[in-house]
Amino acid sequence: MNDSRLETFLARIYVDQTARERFLADPRGEAKKAGLTAQQVEDVVKIDRDGLELLAASLEKKAQS
Amino acid sequence: MAVRDRFGLGWRAKLALGILSNLDRIDIVEVIADDYFRASHRERRALRTLAAQTPVTLHGVSLGMASSVPVDTKRLDQIARLCDEVEPVSWSEHLAFVRGGGIEIGHLAAPPRSAATVSGAIANLRRAREIVGVSPQMENVATLIDPPGSDRDEATWVSQIIRDSESDLLLDLHNLHANSVNFNFDPIDYISHIPPEQISAIHLAGGKWIGRPNARRLLDDHLHDVPGPVYQLLEEVGARATRPLTVILERDGNFPPVEWLLEQLDLARRAVARGRARRSAAAA
Numbered sequence: 578m579n580d581s582r583l584e585t586f587l588a589r590i591y592v593d594q595t596a597r598e599r600f601l602a603d604p605r606g607e608a609k610k611a612g613l614t615a616q617q618v619e620d621v622v623k624i625d626r627d628g629l630e631l632l633a634a635s636l637e638k639k640a641q642s
Numbered sequence: 643m644a645v646r647d648r649f650g651l652g653w654r655a656k657l658a659l660g661i662l663s664n665l666d667r668i669d670i671v672e673v674i675a676d677d678y679f680r681a682s683h684r685e686r687r688a689l690r691t692l693a694a695q696t697p698v699t700l701h702g703v704s705l706g707m708a709s710s711v712p713v714d715t716k717r718l719d720q721i722a723r724l725c726d727e728v729e730p731v732s733w734s735e736h737l738a739f740v741r742g743g744g745i746e747i748g749h750l751a752a753p754p755r756s757a758a759t760v761s762g763a764i765a766n767l768r769r770a771r772e773i774v775g776v777s778p779q780m781e782n783v784a785t786l787i788d789p790p791g792s793d794r795d796e797a798t799w800v801s802q803i804i805r806d807s808e809s810d811l812l813l814d815l816h817n818l819h820a821n822s823v824n825f826n827f828d829p830i831d832y833i834s835h836i837p838p839e840q841i842s843a844i845h846l847a848g849g850k851w852i853g854r855p856n857a858r859r860l861l862d863d864h865l866h867d868v869p870g871p872v873y874q875l876l877e878e879v880g881a882r883a884t885r886p887l888t889v890i891l892e893r894d895g896n897f898p899p900v901e902w903l904l905e906q907l908d909l910a911r912r913a914v915a916r917g918r919a920r921r922s923a924a925a926a
Contacts, residue, residue: 580710580758583791585743587754592747620754620791627857628787632751635786635852635861640748 579614586611647914649907652892660900672890675700679720693728700733706740708753710762718773734779734812750783754791755799767807779810779843784817784862797835804840814845815875820860843888864894868906873913880917
């Protein structure tokens with residue numbers, strides 16, 4: 578269950594700009610609110626922000642094409 | 643007995659004429675399975691006709707096999723029906739997740755590399771084998787982000803799934819090349835983690851650099867020519883793989899004349915031949 582929550586959380590911040598902005602403003606708070614485990618919270622707090630932005634832009638471009 | 647490797651192109655509407663005009667230089671065609679789930683009778687008949695002319699392999703893109711969430715049985719049923727109808731020589735999917743909690747990502751995403759996704763992928767592969775009757779070849783994916791929640795490197799994660807599920811690997815060498823430059827690992831070391839008898843297919847493609855100067859990433863976009871390092875990796879796989887390889891060149895847009903793609907296929911043939919020669923020399 579917790580592993581699927583992490584996948585849902587990642588899917589959301591990858592494709593939903595509002596969710597992504599909320600996460601980047603308060604990573605720990607948003608991860609806890611999503612019900613992630615303590616370890617998963619620590620993992621997403623350390624997210625590669627450059628990679629996240631590039632991935633999100635790439636997905637958005639694909640969605641538009 | 644000598645192995646017979648096969649070389650082919652990904653089927654795209656804009657390449658159709660070029661492919662059909664050059665079947666003497668193309669051993670196999672890879673068709674995106676998902677394009678035919680809702681296809682008309684006429685389109686499916688055209689696919690059957692193509693499969694009667696040349697070997698076809700089906701490539702799925704929407705199952706989301708590498709997930710802690712069970713794969714959707716309805717989607718597997720669609721693959722099974724298409725396989726029954728087309729009788730492909732093989733089918734393949736990706737070591738990726740594509741949705742979570744009802745949110746469609748719209749593309750292949752690298753999941754957290756964890757025990758949960760290893761066991762989830764193995765369970766999904768077992769289900770796929772039960773429903774379709776044949777295991778898919780599983781493809782490594784490119785990623786622009788090191789997936790959060792990962793507790794092992796990609797080579798370890800991929801090899802665990804491939805070994806424990808007894809599935810074959812469709813090794814996408816541009817995905818491997820892109821991930822190795824983006825996340826600074828040795829692609830040859832990665833290849834050495836994979837049981838050579840479980841590598842049965844290869845994808846080749848190209849990409850471009852994106853991002854700010856100090857945070858650049860190589861994007862696998864299928865819109866550019868295959869770069870040199872990918873052919874070097876292909877030679878390496880040719881030297882190690884023990885079974886015949888199916889090598890597919892993928893091009894999704896920015897299409898050059900088909901002759902240009904066929905020349906890249908010839909470069910691929912030569913790279914595999916160099917690898918096979920090394921293997922033979924080492925065995926002698």
